[in-house]
Each structure stands twice: as C-alpha cells, then as structure tokens.
Amino acid sequence: xxxxxxxxxxxxxxxxxxxxxxxxxxxxxxxxxxxxxxxxxxxxxxxxxxxxxxxxxxxxxxxxxxxxxxxxxxxxxxxxxxxxxxxxxxxxxxxxxxxxxxxxxxxxxxxxxxxxxxxxxxxxxxxxxxxxxxxxxxxxxxxxxxxxxxxxxxxxxxxxxxxxxxxxxxxxxxxxxxxxxxxxxxxxxxxxxxxxxxxxxxxxxxxxxxxxxxxxxxxxxxxxxxxxxxxxxxxxxxxxxxxxxxxxxxxxxxxxxxxxxxxxxxxxxxxxxxxxxxxxx
Amino acid sequence: xxxxxxxxxxxxxxxxxxxxxxxxxxxxxxxxxxxxxxxxxxxxxxxxxxxxxxxxxxxxxxxxxxxxxxxxxxxxxxxxxxxxxxxxxxxxxxxxxxxxxxxxxxxxxxxxxxxxxxxxxxxxxxxxxxxxxxxxxxxxxxxxxxxxxxxxxxxxxxxxxxxxxxxxxxxxxxxxxxxxxxxxxxxxxxxxxxxxxxxxxxxxxxxxxxxxxxxxxxxxxxxxxxxxxxxxxxxxxxxxxxxxxxxxxxxxxxxxxxxxxxxxxxxxxxxxxxxxxx
Numbered sequence: 001x002x003x004x005x006x007x008x009x010x011x012x013x014x015x016x017x018x019x020x021x022x023x024x025x026x027x028x029x030x031x032x033x034x035x036x037x038x039x040x041x042x043x044x045x046x047x048x049x050x051x052x053x054x055x056x057x058x059x060x061x062x063x064x065x066x067x068x069x070x071x072x073x074x075x076x077x078x079x080x081x082x083x084x085x086x087x088x089x090x091x092x093x094x095x096x097x098x099x100x101x102x103x104x105x106x107x108x109x110x111x112x113x114x115x116x117x118x119x120x121x122x123x124x125x126x127x128x129x130x131x132x133x134x135x136x137x138x139x140x141x142x143x144x145x146x147x148x149x150x151x152x153x154x155x156x157x158x159x160x161x162x163x164x165x166x167x168x169x170x171x172x173x174x175x176x177x178x179x180x181x182x183x184x185x186x187x188x189x190x191x192x193x194x195x196x197x198x199x200x201x202x203x204x205x206x207x208x209x210x211x212x213x214x215x216x217x218x219x220x221x222x223x224x225x226x227x228x229x230x231x232x233x234x235x236x237x238x239x240x241x242x243x244x245x246x247x248x249x250x251x252x253x254x255x256x257x258x259x260x261x262x263x264x265x266x267x268x269x270x271x272x273x274x275x276x277x278x279x280x281x
Numbered sequence: 282x283x284x285x286x287x288x289x290x291x292x293x294x295x296x297x298x299x300x301x302x303x304x305x306x307x308x309x310x311x312x313x314x315x316x317x318x319x320x321x322x323x324x325x326x327x328x329x330x331x332x333x334x335x336x337x338x339x340x341x342x343x344x345x346x347x348x349x350x351x352x353x354x355x356x357x358x359x360x361x362x363x364x365x366x367x368x369x370x371x372x373x374x375x376x377x378x379x380x381x382x383x384x385x386x387x388x389x390x391x392x393x394x395x396x397x398x399x400x401x402x403x404x405x406x407x408x409x410x411x412x413x414x415x416x417x418x419x420x421x422x423x424x425x426x427x428x429x430x431x432x433x434x435x436x437x438x439x440x441x442x443x444x445x446x447x448x449x450x451x452x453x454x455x456x457x458x459x460x461x462x463x464x465x466x467x468x469x470x471x472x473x474x475x476x477x478x479x480x481x482x483x484x485x486x487x488x489x490x491x492x493x494x495x496x497x498x499x500x501x502x503x504x505x506x507x508x509x510x511x512x513x514x515x516x517x518x519x520x521x522x523x524x525x526x527x528x529x530x531x532x533x534x535x536x537x538x539x540x541x542x543x544x545x546x547x548x549x550x551x552x553x554x555x556x557x558x559x
Contacts, residue, residue, distance in 0.1 A: 003360040014348040093342035097405055100310045100338040100415075101361035102330045280313035 004103070004111025005118070008085070012119045017081060025127040029134050032066050036138035059141040060231045064247050066131060067229055071153060071222055075160045075184050078120055082164035083177040085112050090281050091172070099281060106273035109165065113269050116161055121154040128153060149228035155261055156221035160184060162265045163216070166272035169279065187212050191219030213253065217261040220253040227252035282470055284463060289442040291435055293449065293459035295552055301468040302448045303341050306415050309446070310338060323413055334363060337406035341417035341448070343399055347391035351382055351401050354390060355408060364409045376404040379434055395422040403431065414438065417448045432458050456480070456548040464555050472555050480551050484520065485544040486527060489513040492536035500534045501527070515544070
C-alpha cells in the first residue's frame with residue numbers, strides 16, 4: 001500500500017499536476033490580491049474613503065467568495081485527478097503487470113486514495129495559506145479560524161476524491177468525472193434549496209437539504225468552511241437573519257455531520273476497494 | 282478447458298484470435314475470475330498472492346508509466362514483488378542486461394519505441410528470477426534481432442528449470458523454444474503434448490535424383506508411398522533410420538542423387554491441420 005501511495009504522489013508531481021496547480025494558484029491569488037489592494041482605495045456611496053471596519057467587513061465577504069470559487073476548483077481537481085487513476089490505467093494496460101504482483105487490489109485502491117489525498121490536501125493547505133496571507137498583506141484582515149476552514153475544505157476534497165475513485169473502479173474516466181461532478185452540482189443546488197427552508201418555514205425543503213447532505217456531504221463541508229471564515233460582525237448579521245445564502249451561514253452543520261462525513265469517506269473508499277477487488281481486468 | 286503444465290517446461294499455448302489464450306492467462310493470474318471451474322498455480326489457488334510472489338508476467342497489451350525511466354519501472358516492480366532491498370539493484374541490472382536495455386535504462390519510457398517497451402516488459406517479467414513466467418505474445422513488437430534475443434532468454438530460462446507459459450501466434454518461434462505445446466480453439470484444448478509428438482507424426486523423404494534406366498518410383502516403392510515430383514520424388518511413411526537403405530538402393534539402381542531431405546511436419550502445418558479438422 002505504501003509503495004502505491006508513494007508512487008501516486010510521485011506520479012502527480014512528475015506528471016506536472018502539482019506544478020501546474022501551483023502556478024495557476026499563484027496567478028489566481030495574485031489577481032484576487034490585486035482586487036483586495038484596489039479595495040483599500042475604494043470610496044463609500046458619499047465619496048468618503050471606506051473605513052477600516054468597512055474594509056475588513058468587505059474583505060471577509062470577498063474571502064468567503066474566493067474560498068467558494070476555490071472549493072469548486074478543488075472539487076474539479078479532485079475529480080480530474082482521481083478519475084484516470086484506475087479507469088485509464090486499466091484501459092491502457094498500465095495496471096495489468098501491477099495487478100499480477102503479490103499486492104491485493106484493495107491495497108492498490110487504498111494506496112492511490114492515500115497518495116492523492118496527501119497531494120490534494122497539501123495543495124489545498126498551500127493555496128489557502130497563500131490567499132489568506134496575501135489578503136492580510138493587502139487589507140490587514142485575517143479570517144477568524146483559517147486552520148479549521150482549511151481542514152473543512154480538505155475534507156470536502158476528500159469526499160470528492162473518494163466518490164470519484166469509487167466510480168472509476170467501474171466507469172470510464174470521462175463517465176466517472178462527469179457523474180462525480182454532477183453529484184457535486186446536485187448537492188450544491190440542494191444546499192441552496194435547503195437554505196430557503198428556514199426562511200419559508202418549509203420542513204420539506206429542510207429535510208431535502210439534510211438528505212442531500214447525508215448522501216453527499218460536500219455542501220455541509222462548504223458550510224463548515226464558510227462558518228469558520230466568518231468574522232464576528234458577519235456572523236452576528238447571519239445569526240440575526242439579516243443576511244443569508246450559501247456564502248453566509250448562521251451556524252455550522254452539527255458535529256454529528258462532521259462525524260458522518262468522516263464515516264462517509266471511509267465507507268465510500270471501502271466500497272471502492274470492494275468494487276475494484278471483484279471486477280475482471 | 283483442462284490443462285496441466287509441469288514445472289520446468291517451456292509451454293507453448295497456441296490458438297487463433299479469440300480462442301481464449303489471453304483469457305486463460307488472466308484466469309491463471311487472478312486478473313479475471315472463472316464463471317466456473319478451478320485451477321491451481323504453483324500449488325496455490327488461482328490469484329493466490331503468495332504464489333504471485335514467484336510469478337512474472339508480460340501482458341499482451343504492454344504499457345508502462347511513461348513518466349518513469351526504465352530503471353524506475355523496475356524499481357517500482359521490485360518493491361511490489363517484495364524483493365529483498367539488498368538484491369534489488371543487482372536483480373534490476375541483471376534484467377536490464379538480459380533484455381539489452383542497459384544503455385536506455387535512465388531514459389523515460391515515453392522515449393522508448395514499442396519494441397523497447399516490450400523489452401522493458403520482459404525485464405519486468407524476469408525480475409527476481411520467478412519460478413513461473415507468463416509471456417503473452419512476447420515478440421509481437423520485436424524486430425528479428427529482438428526475437429532472437431527472446432529465444433535466447435527462453436533457452437536460458439529452460440536451462441534454469443524455470444516454467445514458461447508462452448502465448449504466441451509465431452509458430453516458428455514456439456517450435457524453436459517450447460518443449461510442450463497445446464492448441465486451444467474456442468476455449469477448448471484440441472491438441473496437447475510434447476512438441477516432438479505433435480509435429481513428428483508425418484515423416485518422409487524428399488529426394489532429388491535422376492535415374493536413366495529404372496524409373497525412380499520402381500526403386501522407391503518398397504520403402505513407402507511415392508509421389509512423383511519435378512526432379513525427384515517424395516516418399517511418405519518412411520522412418521528416418523531407413524535413409525541409408527534408400528541411398529544404397531538408389532546408387533545400386535544407377536541413380537544420380539542430388540539431395541535427400543527428411544520431411545517433418547512443422548508446427549504450423551500441424552496447427553493448420555488441427556484448425557481445419559475442427
């Protein structure tokens with residue numbers, strides 16, 4: 001398993017996934033930071049320069065928006081990294097001599113899952129740290145719980161990796177990528193629909209949201225990220241019901257949802273291991 | 282399909298496209314699971330991990346990670362094969378030397394020709410001196426020099442008592458290296474046995490000679506069934522130890538003998554005959 005995990009890490013580095021991701025992230029962070037610098041010189045409606053409080057409040061909302069964009073990029077990256085790992089390697093024949101070695105198929109799936117997780121989570125931590133540091137440099141604002149937000153973001157990525165890997169044990173690369181990303185999109189829409197439940201006091205909408213979060217906990221993880229990025233000022237507005245939406249949450253999903261997400265990842269990786277062990281190649 | 286391959290045999294597994302050769306290899310390696318039936322490889326059940334430690338495999342569809350060098354591919358496989366750390370470098374060097382890839386070992390697989398990739402696949406299969414090696418069409422991408430090298434490697438394996446399970450369409454190759462052969466058609470074994478038994482059933486002599494006095498047929502008829510040919514005759518049903526008698530009879534009859542060629546049925550002829558019969 002360790003040999004496969006080490007091989008997967010090396011594969012992602014040597015196939016220039018890491019360098020490409022780092023370069024794109026640096027460019028993206030530089031562009032957003034340019035915007036944050038511009039914000040410092042912005043003016044309010046009456047023409048006066050914005051206050052430090054307004055600057056930090058605006059920066060906090062923008063950081064959540066950037067994190068939201070970033071969660072999409074990470075979900076897509078996880079899908080595109082995980083889908084060829086099994087399906088393409090089976091189709092091309094690269095895995096045949098590997099499977100003939102004295103290594104179990106579940107160990108191969110687990111090794112690939114661990115290797116990909118290490119790379120993608122490290123990338124998420126690097127990109128988040130870079131963005132947070134640049135925002136701080138530009139505006140003096142730091143999110144209240146950056147480490148916890150990065151952990152939740154990494155968990156979201158692990159959910160997508162596990163889902164795509166499980167699909168890739170049976171589907172082609174393109175099919176597994178499309179299905180995984182469709183599931184992500186459906187969970188995202190379900191999360192928005194569910195957030196309307198409390199506003200309209202509609203139990204069915206709330207229930208639909210909970211069910212979708214249980215089936216694919218990406219939206220729950222995003223809400224956890226958003227919660228940890230909200231400063232007290234924004235959080236109080238959200239809790240007062242003044243602002244709402246997918247970018248502002250009044251409370252994080254319950255701890256049971258965090259536990260469920262961890263279990264979900266373990267179960268889905270287990271299903272991927274079982275699925276790969278029982279297929280012909 | 283019922284098949285038994287003894288240890289130390291270089292076994293040729295022949296059959297037309299779609300006969301089930303590659304499927305049989307995949308079943309024996311545990312890459313595919315049988316719908317019914319059982320099998321044992323090196324004393325273990327099909328796909329047994331302990332047995333797989335002692336097995337090498339070159340697939341028909343050979344592809345190796347293009348971003349690795351040839352040596353790195355072998356390092357990866359020596360880790361998967363759980364070779365002792367102390368032996369890995371030596372084993373890798375030996376395998377590279379055997380397949381003639383020492384000079385290109387440090388280059389990325391992406392730069393390899395198809396033939397070089399097949400040589401690398403052969404090195405992967407030979408790594409760690411396995412007791413049993415499955416080679417699925419090992420010379421399909423090789424030039425004549427590569428094919429000769431593979432023949433020499435197989436001869437060496439045979440000398441070392443390594444069991445080789447060789448799938449191949451190239452019957453002349455199989456004939457040169459295998460000591461046992463089975464022919465499979467539509468998933469069934471239709472011929473199986475030592476090579477000399479399968480190809481030695483039809484014997485005879487092709488004689489190029491002229492005889493002014495007596496017709497050649499009259500001289501040769503007592504040795505077997507005679508067919509007239511331009512510049513000579515073909516005598517069927519003749520054991521090779523009767524060749525001196527035939528020569529003596531021809532010389533006594535005043536014939537001028539240019540050549541006498543013993544005729545043995547080739548594997549290709551036997552293969553085609555078996556296919557036609559079915």
